Amino acid sequence: MIVIDGKKTAQDIRVELAAEVGEGRAAGRRAPGLAVILVGEDPASQVYVRNKEKACADVGIVSFAYRLPADTPQQELLHRIKECNARPDVDGILLQLPLPKGLDAQACLLAIDPAKDVDGFHPENVGRLSLGLPGFVSCTPAGVIELLRRYNLPTRGKKAVVVGRSDIVGKPLALLLTRSGEFGDATVTICHSRTPDLAAECRSADFLFLAIGRPRLITGDMVRQGAVVIDVGINRGPDGLCGDADYESVSAKASAITPVPGGVGPMTIAMLLMNTVHSWRQRTACE
Numbered sequence: 414m415i416v417i418d419g420k421k422t423a424q425d426i427r428v429e430l431a432a433e434v435g436e437g438r439a440a441g442r443r444a445p446g447l448a449v450i451l452v453g454e455d456p457a458s459q460v461y462v463r464n465k466e467k468a469c470a471d472v473g474i475v476s477f478a479y480r481l482p483a484d485t486p487q488q489e490l491l492h493r494i495k496e497c498n499a500r501p502d503v504d505g506i507l508l509q510l511p512l513p514k515g516l517d518a519q520a521c522l523l524a525i526d527p528a529k530d531v532d533g534f535h536p537e538n539v540g541r542l543s544l545g546l547p548g549f550v551s552c553t554p555a556g557v558i559e560l561l562r563r564y565n566l567p568t569r570g571k572k573a574v575v576v577g578r579s580d581i582v583g584k585p586l587a588l589l590l591t592r593s594g595e596f597g598d599a600t601v602t603i604c605h606s607r608t609p610d611l612a613a614e615c616r617s618a619d620f621l622f623l624a625i626g627r628p629r630l631i632t633g634d635m636v637r638q639g640a641v642v643i644d645v646g647i648n649r650g651p652d653g654l655c656g657d658a659d660y661e662s663v664s665a666k667a668s669a670i671t672p673v674p675g676g677v678g679p680m681t682i683a684m685l686l687m688n689t690v691h692s693w694r695q696r697t698a699c700e
Contacts, residue, residue: 415564415669417643419556422563423679427472430690434473437697445474445693447505447531447685448497452490453483453513462509468682474689477503483513490516491524498526504696505531505689531688533585542588549688554586556680557622557643561596566641566669568620573599576615576631576657577624582645586622611635623657633662642670645677 434445447469451462466476477500479493490512497506506529512518522530527537533551541548561568573590577583583603590599604614605625615621615635621642623631628648636642642664646657656673664670671677 417671419676419679423683426683430472442697445504446502447689448477448503449507450479451509452481458509494524504692551585552681552684553582555684567595569598571619573601573620574618575622576604578605582624629659632659633666636666639668642667644671
């Protein structure tokens, strides 16, 4: 049974990106730039932003911090986004969610230039994904596909079940799995809270992707022998973090599985960095 190490894979990606950025800088190109907009004092958001800024520094990406008070008016926030859109040294824009009450997150995400939408949340990028066109992909599902690629776990011709239909993970992951290619071309079923026989659907899967946010919901008796199980869930309980899978019973059946923590989680920031460097690569080629 393979334990898929997302922490090590994310570190490998950082090393690769740092080398690319270093080569670009040695050739006289400017450093990649990521604008990070944080509104309010939410403790979890503060931690997330600090982790992202540290990761940027490790790779050689310059972080432009926009830390705004919780009572920032909507128009002021939109003005800051417009300012980042116009900055030639900004290759990506990260708007940390959730926003404080009274701010319209959807309007703010729509205001971000799709060419700088390294989170992959803008409707234009979501639409490009659905049409199989190039564009930024939401970082967590992109990280899942990257793990499959690096561990050589092809989904072509396989049955994939995605448990969870969120706009950030479940839906884009299902679209990625249906794309043409070795790590696509799957037959995909999306399950959710209204699925009548979740256990039967899960047992039908060669590849089982869990992103429903219910601690240890999926148990070993719900998993086919030899299935690949990718657990995106991160749930905090009295005994620490756990995923959507009951790891002990599911890992006894799986041929490969991601642990929680240390599986998919670290890949989210790694793919944010990859998207930012990709944007920088394209933009500096035109400068």
